[in-house]
Amino acid sequence: MSEEQIDRNFDDENHDELYFNLIHKLLTDHRDRYELQTSRLLHDKSIIVESQGSKLRFSLTPQGCSYSTIESDVSTKSDGWVRMGWGRANKRKALPAFFARAEASAIINQNSE
Amino acid sequence: MKLKSRFLFAGLFIVLVDTSMAPIANAVITPPITKCHIEIDNPHFSRYIYRTKGIRAVKVNARSICNKPMRNLVLKVQIYKVGFLRDFLVASEAISAGFVIQNRGFKNEKTYVECLGHQWSKYYGVAFATADVEGRQVKTLHVSSEKTNELKCSN
Numbered sequence: 001m002s003e004e005q006i007d008r009n010f011d012d013e014n015h016d017e018l019y020f021n022l023i024h025k026l027l028t029d030h031r032d033r034y035e036l037q038t039s040r041l042l043h044d045k046s047i048i049v050e051s052q053g054s055k056l057r058f059s060l061t062p063q064g065c066s067y068s069t070i071e072s073d074v075s076t077k078s079d080g081w082v083r084m085g086w087g088r089a090n091k092r093k094a095l096p097a098f099f100a101r102a103e104a105s106a107i108i109n110q111n112s113e
Numbered sequence: 114m115k116l117k118s119r120f121l122f123a124g125l126f127i128v129l130v131d132t133s134m135a136p137i138a139n140a141v142i143t144p145p146i147t148k149c150h151i152e153i154d155n156p157h158f159s160r161y162i163y164r165t166k167g168i169r170a171v172k173v174n175a176r177s178i179c180n181k182p183m184r185n186l187v188l189k190v191q192i193y194k195v196g197f198l199r200d201f202l203v204a205s206e207a208i209s210a211g212f213v214i215q216n217r218g219f220k221n222e223k224t225y226v227e228c229l230g231h232q233w234s235k236y237y238g239v240a241f242a243t244a245d246v247e248g249r250q251v252k253t254l255h256v257s258s259e260k261t262n263e264l265k266c267s268n
Contacts, residue, residue, distance in 0.1 A: 012159070012172065012174055012222045013161055015220075015222045016159050016160075016161035016162060016172075016222075017161050018163045019193060019222070019223065020159070020161060020165075020166070020168075020170075021198075024166065035178045070241065073208060075209075075211025075212065076209065076210045076211070077206065077208070078206065078207065078208050078209075079206070079207045079221065080204070080206040080207070080223070081202075081204070081205045081206075082204050082226065083201065083202065083203045083204065083226070083268070084207075086147075092242075093224070097227070105206075105208075105223055108223075
């Protein structure tokens with residue numbers, strides 16, 4: 001990508017530093033919990049996780065996984081979906097990072113208010 | 114140049130429909146009631162995560178801004194990958210806010226997809242928003258990123 005193209009985009013370097021560091025930290029600190037949640041989600045297809053003052057619902061879809069904030073202490077909320085592929089193996093591999101991503105969003109939303 | 118989309122007002126729509134039925138001499142261009150729009154950037158690699166962790170992730174950011182206070186704003190960003198027969202949604206992220214003061218940009222910078230392989234693929238972003246402005250629910254058109262960028266990223 002050329003410099004010109006980069007300059008046309010928003011300057012998201014500071015945001016990315018906070019966001020991706022948080023995801024990485026959560027993934028490192030809570031890997032065991034995320035592995036357990038992955039197994040539960042693959043079995044139950046939908047689970048509710050309470051974390052950082054928010055209740056998040058994770059649901060498997062045929063090609064990926066979605067999350068939505070169902071209860072939160074703050075008015076800023078996030079919902080998301082990521083394509084992971086059809087198979088269970090692909091989902092098992094991608095889900096721990098997805099849990100970390102959703103929780104990072106919830107934490108950033110709380111800190112932004 | 115980032116693409117912009119004016120919020121569509123139901124009221125404005127009615128005015129446009131009414132004037133289209135009137136004689137051309139009476140046609141009046143009605144300016145938008147508010148100056149609200151969304152901006153979306155082009156798909157790009159997050160430089161930070163690549164530099165620090167060696168991970169390649171395609172990101173698309175969007176921003177909503179309005180000269181009136183907005184309530185119940187939902188700003189959604191989607192990343193599409195261009196496919197052979199059709200395009201695939203690969204990531205979607207919506208951020209909602211209870212209240213946003215006037216002229217303050219509200220950003221969605223959380224939409225990304227991690228690359229699993231190194232094959233060249235084409236990506237573009239789509240953003241849209243809904244909000245309550247002056248007691249009325251308004252929504253934007255779906256706005257695509259200016260460019261479909263080919264990036265060394267497959268998933």
